[in-house]
Amino acid sequence: xxxxxxxxxxxxxxxxxxxxxxxxxxxxxxxxxxxxxxxxxxxxxxxxxxxxxxxxxxxxxxxxxxxxxxxxxxxxxxxxxxxxxxxxxxxxxxxxxxxxxxxxxx
Numbered sequence: 001x002x003x004x005x006x007x008x009x010x011x012x013x014x015x016x017x018x019x020x021x022x023x024x025x026x027x028x029x030x031x032x033x034x035x036x037x038x039x040x041x042x043x044x045x046x047x048x049x050x051x052x053x054x055x056x057x058x059x060x061x062x063x064x065x066x067x068x069x070x071x072x073x074x075x076x077x078x079x080x081x082x083x084x085x086x087x088x089x090x091x092x093x094x095x096x097x098x099x100x101x102x103x104x105x106x
Contacts, residue, residue: 005037010046012037028072031060040072048089051096053080056088
């Protein structure tokens, strides 16, 4: 579903049926506000990596460089391999190996 920022996100839900105006982020839960969608990295992760085994965890943080702005921090966990701490844009590297066409040969 399209977020208030205009990008597709599978965790965003909006109910506008018959005048309702209910919106929520099912990843962030109660700490979500509509302004977080502008800087949220989750839609970019969804476009870059479609792994079914990857689960995302998100939290709202305030970086030191922008003390008054809230940001969404995303971490990934692979259910298939049990690994965590990898870049969610790329994936764990085990579920979807790089095809031989793209490997560099010596």
